[in-house]
Amino acid sequence: MMDRPLTRDDLEVFFRIRKKPGSDDRRALAKVLGALDIRLRGETTRWPVVWRAIGLAERQSRNHHLELTEPLLTAAAAADLLGQADPSIIYRWSVGKLPAGTPPFPPVIDLSGGRDNARAKRWRKAEVLAWHERRPLPQYAKAAPVFGALTPPN
Known part of the structure; x- marks a missing residue:
């Protein structure tokens, strides 16, 4: 598999x-x-x-x-999963416009490569569900920085 x-x-x-x-x-x-x-x-x-x-x-x-x-979620799919009628709420939450006392929304996965208005924002289902249930988000291994990308402090 x-x-x-x-x-x-x-x-x-x-x-x-x-x-x-x-x-x-x-x-x-x-x-x-x-x-x-x-x-x-x-x-x-x-x-x-x-x-x-x-x-x-x-x-x-x-x-x-x-x-x-698992397939990534669009804003519409994430809104459906969370019982929200309007997908724009997902975009608002993803930039930090959340109700008071709500933990940060899971990080967005940008598929646009920086293109403006590309509608290429996605989220992982497991992270959205964990956020909704107020559980800790899953921790995945992150990519190491490219060799030479970090500069030592002076």
Whole structure:
């Protein structure tokens, strides 16, 4: 299961990329893959490549594998999950506009590569549910900084 190659269709499901029914248009996926610097080899990739692209370590605990391979949530899907009618509330919460006494909303996963108004914000279901239930957010192994990215103090 962990070592199965991910196809373009798998990636579209994971990143929740919508395409028109019956269409074979892959431009939306190509934009996300380009923004995340994911290059397909033989039209496939592996989970460690995807995890690294979204800021996680390539090696994750087996306990977290199911959470990390579950499709990401759009704002609309997160709002539905939390019983909210308007997806814009998710965007407000993600920038810190929360009711008093509410813990910070889980971090956003930006699939846009910095493009303005790209509507490419996603969240992990496990983190959103943990936040909603006021449990600690799952802790995933983070990617180490690139060698030379940190400068020693003077």
